[in-house]
Amino acid sequence: xxxxxxxxxxxxxxxxxxxxxxxxxxxxxxxxxxxxxxxxxxxxxxxxxxxxxxxxxxxxxxxxxxxxxxxxxxxxxxxxxxxxxxxxxxxxxxxxxxxxxxxxxxxxxxxxxxxxxxxxxxxxxxxxxxxxxxxxxxxxxxxxxxxxxxxxxxxxxxxxxxxxxxxxxxxxxxxxxxxxxxxxxxxxxx
Amino acid sequence: xxxxxxxxxxxxxxxxxxxxxxxxxxxxxxxxxxxxxxxxxxxxxxxxxxxxxxxxxxxxxxxxxxxxxxxxxxxxxxxxxxxxxxxxxxxxxxxxxxxxxxxxxxxxxxxxxxxxxxxxxxxxxxxxxxxxxxxxxxxxxxxxxxxxxxxxxxxxxxxxxxxxxxxxxxxxxxxxxxxxxxxxxxxxxx
DNA sequence: CACGCCATGTAAAAAGTTACATGATTGC
DNA sequence: GCAATCATGTAACTTTTTACATGGCGTG
Numbered sequence: 029x030x031x032x033x034x035x036x037x038x039x040x041x042x043x044x045x046x047x048x049x050x051x052x053x054x055x056x057x058x059x060x061x062x063x064x065x066x067x068x069x070x071x072x073x074x075x076x077x078x079x080x081x082x083x084x085x086x087x088x089x090x091x092x093x094x095x096x097x098x099x100x101x102x103x104x105x106x107x108x109x110x111x112x113x114x115x116x117x118x119x120x121x122x123x124x125x126x127x128x129x130x131x132x133x134x135x136x137x138x139x140x141x142x143x144x145x146x147x148x149x150x151x152x153x154x155x156x157x158x159x160x161x162x163x164x165x166x167x168x169x170x171x172x173x174x175x176x177x178x179x180x181x182x183x184x185x186x187x188x189x190x191x192x193x194x195x196x197x198x199x200x201x202x203x204x205x206x207x208x209x210x211x212x213x214x215x216x217x218x
Numbered sequence: 219x220x221x222x223x224x225x226x227x228x229x230x231x232x233x234x235x236x237x238x239x240x241x242x243x244x245x246x247x248x249x250x251x252x253x254x255x256x257x258x259x260x261x262x263x264x265x266x267x268x269x270x271x272x273x274x275x276x277x278x279x280x281x282x283x284x285x286x287x288x289x290x291x292x293x294x295x296x297x298x299x300x301x302x303x304x305x306x307x308x309x310x311x312x313x314x315x316x317x318x319x320x321x322x323x324x325x326x327x328x329x330x331x332x333x334x335x336x337x338x339x340x341x342x343x344x345x346x347x348x349x350x351x352x353x354x355x356x357x358x359x360x361x362x363x364x365x366x367x368x369x370x371x372x373x374x375x376x377x378x379x380x381x382x383x384x385x386x387x388x389x390x391x392x393x394x395x396x397x398x399x400x401x402x403x404x405x406x407x408x
Numbered sequence: 409c410a411c412g413c414c415a416t417g418t419a420a421a422a423a424g425t426t427a428c429a430t431g432a433t434t435g436c
Numbered sequence: 437g438c439a440a441t442c443a444t445g446t447a448a449c450t451t452t453t454t455a456c457a458t459g460g461c462g463t464g
Contacts, residue, residue: 030451031311038318048415057314058307064452066417087461089415101321108315109326113333117248120306121221123376124247127369128228131295134363143303173324173395179317182391186313186384193383194376201372205363220423238443254424256445277433279443413462423452434441 037104046091141198152191159184227294236281331388342381349374
């Protein structure tokens with residue numbers, strides 16, 4: 029049972045989904061490919077942590093609607109409460125480029141950061157639409173822990189925050205690239 | 219040539235290092251194991267992107283000091299300036315747990331966040347020591363793009379920022395867990 | 409008519425982790 | 437004496453990515 033297995037169980041705990049839908053939703057965590065998700069779902073089904081039923085659709089291909097079982101829910105809870113947290117991995121090629129940005133000329137460097145900002149803004153727009161959707165469902169109330177949407181709400185809020193913060197950092201970096209070096213550093217805040 | 223190859227070149231661009239040293243430094247990006255780094259360095263050497271010389275040491279085992287070649291530097295610059303950015307991957311088991319936090323009782327949930335904060339604070343202390351070291355080297359000046367430490371400075375500042383922000387988010391999440399649900403949401407800022 | 413979305417799957421290759429291996433030195 | 441740090445490597449295994457495969461429906 030690896031992290032991806034628990035990610036699938038975690039999403040199925042909120043609602044029953046097809047493999048395709050789970051693949052799309054995985055974006056909240058990291059982007060797994062369908063070629064990894066479909067075989068894993070089959071394995072989880074063998075272990076009776078999930079079940080599925082065929083759902084016929086008109087105008088679309090049929091799908092398998094997966095649901096978490098009681099056994100699956102118990103396994104998920106056990107993992108959440110009692111397994112030690114693995115070290116998070118952030119594989120980001122952009123940061124490698126930043127580390128050796130001295131190799132580029134200022135114009136190319138600025139362009140790199142501008143493309144990053146564009147990417148972040150696109151993501152932010154999607155996230156905002158998701159958060160707005162949740163807001164509507166809850167009409168003006170902050171969700172509490174008993175709320176079905178609580179975990180998802182926390183996660184999306186976090187993504188919005190980190191996105192905003194990275195845009196600010198990009199702008200700061202760009203200001204340093206544009207300005208001549210050796211400026212006096214302002215006194216540290218706080 | 220994968221991302222890890224460029225990460226190694228990027229670090230060697232700043233200064234010549236042993237494989238062991240590169241493994242330690244990889245923490246700025248993500249934590250790669252030595253079993254992956256040593257064979258990769260051998261491959262990069264075959265491609266003549268890096269060279270090494272044996273350095274004898276007293277009281278410590280001998281080491282191979284790797285340096286980037288002109289060919290390596292050219293390859294790195296080409297990649298930075300012209301290769302499209304791959305989608306960043308953030309594999310974080312903690313976030314999976316947060317998504318399904320509704321399964322836990324409030325006390326266990328609070329504990330999960332408290333452990334996360336402890337981990338982040340430990341990281342922050344290390345980062346702060348690194349930033350302080352850089353600050354001393356530059357005594358009171360902000361680095362400019364021509365500076366050898368520039369990229370590294372940008373990255374460490376970013377890590378400090380994201381760490382702080384995540385601690386704030388954890389505290390916010392914990393406050394929602396502790397409070398009864400269904401509170402009126404304050405008006406959005408900005 | 410080509411492309412993208414929905415929907416599922418398998419096979420091969422690449423990347424990453426864990427375990428096996430060695431060995432001196434320093435601190436508790 | 438035992439564990440940690442420095443230092444390098446290989447082998448087995450797991451995880452992830454890329455490519456191969458199929459097929460209807462809607463949009464420009």
